[in-house]
Amino acid sequence: MSLVAPRNANDVLAFRRPPGDPGFGVYIHWPFCAAKCPYCDFNSHVRRQPVDQARYVAAFRRELKLAAERSRGETVTSIFFGGGTPSLMAPETVGALMDAVAENWTVAPDAEVTLEANPSSVEASRFRGYRAAGVNRVSLGVQALNDPDLRRLGRLHDVAAALEAIRLAREIFPRLSFDLIYARPRQTVEAWEAELNQAIDLAADHLSLYQLTIEMGTPFFDLHKAGKLKVPDGELSAELYEATQQITAARGLPAYEISNHAVPGAESRHNLTYWRYGLYAGVGPGAHGRLNGRDGTRHAIANEPLPETWLQMVEDWDGGAITDEPLTLEEQADELLLMGLRLTEGIDLARWRKLAGRDIDRASEADLATHGMIERLGPDRIRATPAGMMVLDAVVADLA
Structure with a gap:
């Protein structure tokens, strides 16, 4: 095969x-x-x-x-x-x-x-x-x-x-x-x-x-x-x-x-x-996934981590998920920011705005840019600098 x-x-x-x-x-x-x-x-x-x-x-x-x-x-x-x-x-x-x-x-x-x-x-x-x-x-x-x-x-x-x-x-x-x-x-x-x-x-x-x-x-x-x-x-x-x-x-x-x-x-x-915050299926004990629900909303899915318990759940009910929760648009925007700023290509701000319903906080962006933590890559894309990568959680918190 x-x-x-x-x-x-x-x-x-x-x-x-x-x-x-x-x-x-x-x-x-x-x-x-x-x-x-x-x-x-x-x-x-x-x-x-x-x-x-x-x-x-x-x-x-x-x-x-x-x-x-x-x-x-x-x-x-x-x-x-x-x-x-x-x-x-x-x-x-x-x-x-x-x-x-x-x-x-x-x-x-x-x-x-x-x-x-x-x-x-x-x-x-x-x-x-x-x-x-x-x-x-x-x-x-x-x-x-x-x-x-x-x-x-x-x-x-x-x-x-x-x-x-x-x-x-x-x-x-x-x-x-x-x-x-x-x-x-x-x-x-x-x-x-x-x-x-x-x-x-x-x-x-x-x-x-x-x-x-x-x-x-x-x-x-x-x-x-x-x-x-x-x-x-x-x-x-x-x-x-x-x-x-x-x-x-x-x-x-x-x-x-x-x-x-x-x-x-x-x-x-x-x-x-x-x-890049795409959709993916996660199967097996402890696996995580991001899939759409019936209403088209992105869901955060997490499986039972203990292998034997997961196995029994799947055999009894076909699936081993212990959480399957819809994400609000604000939560999706936060995840996009957290995941995308890990990349040297950064994130598309137009996509972020579509989820968040607002613009990135301009004052926070300016402050982070002044301190060398982020930079613009054209009019609608930002990324973390190497210095910003080292304190990424703080950068994301400030921007979000």
Whole structure:
């Protein structure tokens, strides 16, 4: 089965949506991991017994059908298998889920199909099966390129396994991205610059570079609160961020979003759908979506996060949503602002005004511009500057 099998990377990079069209995405959440990383607050779960993949496929199929009934007429431009660790799925499971998407929607012939993977040798050996199933982009959770930090981050792979997974991914898939975490304990700017340059040497067309954040409810939070885990302070974090922007731009992978860098034309189309505030279906335990209700109003949908509870809900009632709430136009305007200002392309103010029913607060805009936090890109588009990106929540609050 090969739902999407572009001939080469150039075929993929030639894809273009009409101006202003964010596309329509399908997000499939596989919530299981081999181990829980101590910094992770994602909806991921470790199970000691094998997961009944056939049973979960049947549940996903039910939820996909339900989502499709709310999005008739949409053409799927991207599919994203996230988690958790989707590379724990058998290739046959991925193929069955892609078949289910194709049964329920029209799928663009050059749709982007991404699968997140951990770079252990066992999972990397499945790459050819995922490619045969139609995956044309893989996102590897590398996180660090030195073994001591990988151990501290609780990763199950070492650098040798990461390098082999990157090599295989570049050989097998038209497109590759991998993640790194920086602002790690005891990390210096010089060490990060060397590691980042090594990553760019290895990268194909995309890197996701995240600052380590201490999230409540994680082991890292408890260690940090007890004073046993120290991370870079605000000044050093800013230096690390600035070095990241400078090096990636100089090496041909400029930022197109706060934490994402790509060769121009190789941006993640699926994530651009989120950031450009498009509609998308989210299926699986803990998945979120934005779909229209029967009255045409955009709804915020969130699924039950516990896998077994979600599974039972879908089997009993076809869907696993625990919230399905209409968003007011003001709420939609706020979400558009929050998501769109993450992008270096910024937001279309005409679209914002249509939702908000008013103009951006001119005094706040002028103040933020004076302090170098935002800038105009023509008469009806604004974006956050690199300085504004570092305090984006405050910028959004002032503008909204």
